[in-house]
Amino acid sequence: MPRYYTEEHEWIDVDGDVATVGITDFAQGQLGDIVFVEVPDTGAELSQGGDAAVVESVKAASDVYAPVDGTVTEGNGQLEEDPALVNSDPEGEGWFFRMTLSDKSQLDALMNAAAYKAFCDDL
């Protein structure tokens, strides 16, 4: 299953027409202790680069953007009870939401793992 990354530190796993979205290990490390996550409602229409979710650390709230256009099919309900999952398993159990993809060509502009690593090394 291919995984893509954005310059805003979201990751997106694509499986057919459905994708899973979260924030990267680099992002959670920068944010520190996550105390609250607000995931989008099922059915929410997202557009690439638009607000999709909010992640709150002890010190600040940060927006999470939609990496592509699509419709939310599921928010990760586990994060409501255990937001620290984003710290402990950001690119696994700490996923934020699932969405359909309305334009798969948008993925072409995103980074692969190697490109994202190089991007973070430059920050």
Place this chain on the structure above:
Amino acid sequence: MTEIEQTGEEAAPTATLPLDAWHRDRGGRMVAFAGYWMPIQYEGIMAEHLWVRENAGLFDVSHMGQLYLLGEGLDDALEAVLPGDVKGLAVGRMRYSLLLAEDGGILDDLMLSRWPEGIYMVVNGAVKWEDIGHLRETLPDAITINHLEDRALLALQGPKAFDALKRHTTGQWPLEALVFMMGGPYQIGGVDAWISRSGYTGEDGFEISVDADKVEQVANLLCGAPEVKPIGLGARDSLRLEAGLPLYGHDLDPTIDPIEGDLGFAIQKRRRVEGGFPGAARILGHYEDGPPRKRVGLLVDGKLPVREGAKLFDGEDEIGVVTSGGFAPSVGAPIAMGYVPRDHAVPGKSVAAEVRGKRVHCTVTAMPFVPHRYVRKQGG
């Protein structure tokens, strides 16, 4: 994601602190704050916060302004710019006070200490240049203002701070002689220091002023103790919020007077009787009759943090604003402080905070959120 490194402060740092390399060597993540690169965290805000409540943490607060004022008529001159009882301040005693604008609005909050020859003052880093300018403009020419830029300031805070400091400290008096809001000259590992029993975390602790070129030696000595870790600005903020202590530029500003800011204790009785400080009519009026609005603590229902800038409502009426807020590690829940009208400034009152269009229920509460553990003269 946005603003991963956002601090809410200016983007361009202008200076490094004497311990800059020391912080970086210890894994401190540096951010721009008050014109300096400062460590926001080392291992994580939550862990650092809880460490201070259980052990002891070393904070570098060298960005703060250390001033030393001298001159004929100093006490009278200071009493004309701030509402504290300066004349009644004995050598070695400290007092929390406020620099006031002509209308009684707060220009800064600060600590005064009586040194044998003059008054030592610690002011907020973000406004220290404005403070110096204001003091130069308002104090008579006979008063000399020394900006002690060659000194660093450390804060050692937490229940084990005393033990850790005591091991390395010598002086004319034992360290036990210092109780909350007292200070004196000591040596730490042979380095001359002005040490006071004070801080801004709600814990017992000390503030330590030393020559900048000796601060690394002192920091190494203190952090060599198993009970001491370096702690970043992030935990300093969450600790002071739990302690119910206001932060200048957030909870206090020139539109707020000391009574609105719930700082009436900073105006000692003689000053309340005599007046003679900026904005005395307004401030004493608010003291007598109650202020139109007041700083209060808010316990937040649920887990969603309510942060600075969130509007407060009673039903459909917008009644106030949150000035500090976040997750409180020792409380295990979000807390906040903010301003509400006098009739809402009563523990138990319900208000709603608006966060991203949602209403979050809050209960007005007495502060501090976590009990202070200052070591006072009797019992402690």
